[in-house]
Amino acid sequence: MSLPPTHVAAVTPDWAFEREHWRRGHFRVAGVDEAGRGAWAGPVTVAAVILPGSAQDYPFRDSKQLSAAQRDRFAQEVRRVALAWAVEHAWPEEIGRLNILGATHAAAHRALERLDPPPQALLTDYLRLRTPLPLSAPPRADALSYTVAAASLLAKTERDRVMTELDREYPGYGFAAHKGYGAPAHRAALADLGVSPVHRRSFAPVARLLAGSGGGGLLAQPRPDPR
Template sequence: MSLPAVTPDWAFEREHWRRGYFRVAGVDEAGRGAWAGPVTVAAVILPGLAQDYPFRDSKQLTGAQREDYAAEVRRVAVAYAVEHAFPDEIDRLNILGATHAAAARALARLSVAPQALITDYLKLRTDLPLLAPPKADALSYSVAAASLLAKTERDALMLELDRQYPDYGFAAHKGYGAPAHRAALQELGVSPVHRRSYAPIRALLEAPAPLFTEPLFSEDK
């Protein structure tokens, strides 16, 4: 698979640099639309050298490319951190609130404090200067780097959940609403790692129990 034609650049970072903010953190998430597992948020500060990197929006890459480029992010980053919000937090706060909470934790864990932020249209509640353009994961090197870490770390966690709950197919669909996932839910019911507040899961939980068509006990016992 060749690299996509649309490549990131430093245009959004330069807007912060011109204002004297040189430690710019890109922030991105993975898993907001999934029915199971966490939403994962990464924050990355890259060196402000305006050099080219192979980083791209993780959705445009193969799994092997994502792993290779995520390793490069970890190698070159000034600082990075990844945080998860698990289904209980998602159900309690809603998906946007849980994403904000995970982003706040990731930013707080950075070993170097950021001076400004760029997100992929995630309008964080923050006192730091924030740019939140749409499609920033495809346009900003910092956000693309964060998307790589968020995606690869969430995928690794979903593989672990697949080992714990092997019949749901998490390794293949990563918790999204694929036909195989729907079929597994119909057969097996809802697992502890499903998001109970999501409409398809809530509908299963609220469905009436099937009526027994057989006696509970044999009459000759």
């Protein structure tokens, strides 16, 4: 499977980072990546993936380089070929309690704990997890490593699915379109509708709106099941 010419990535992933672990006898390398760290609403979503250590080529790319249709198709392929995979969310309450980086780490550890078979080494996109396992955390790993690119596909597609569900539960904010990020339409909806239960109240744009309204403006609707 190859990418259409209009979506050929400037950088093609390979196995260079994984091979460093393979040389040390660590053949189950889990790639970890997240989606939604900078959004104003919804969860931060983290995926962990172990691919077969056969050094074959895959169509997987950093999810940001692909169309939505490609991401969905390639995410299905990741789930089909992976030795193990898991996806976890950290919701706004946890983000507010731990801060966004701490919540991302917590979700990453939950995803890693669910992998079966368990990983022998970790490879992340500059996410320096606290772990006894050998860890490589190079920048741009989602574009350079097949394993991290696979994780980026699962994290992005799962979070997009969640945000589309939240769009139906909290209509008017446009979550299905902007996925909770700070688009002008999102800012306008916040000013018009107030802050929903799935907004990150610790994030500055949302916190400012709450401060200006005296802490009100929360919609009296149930928060969705985080699972």
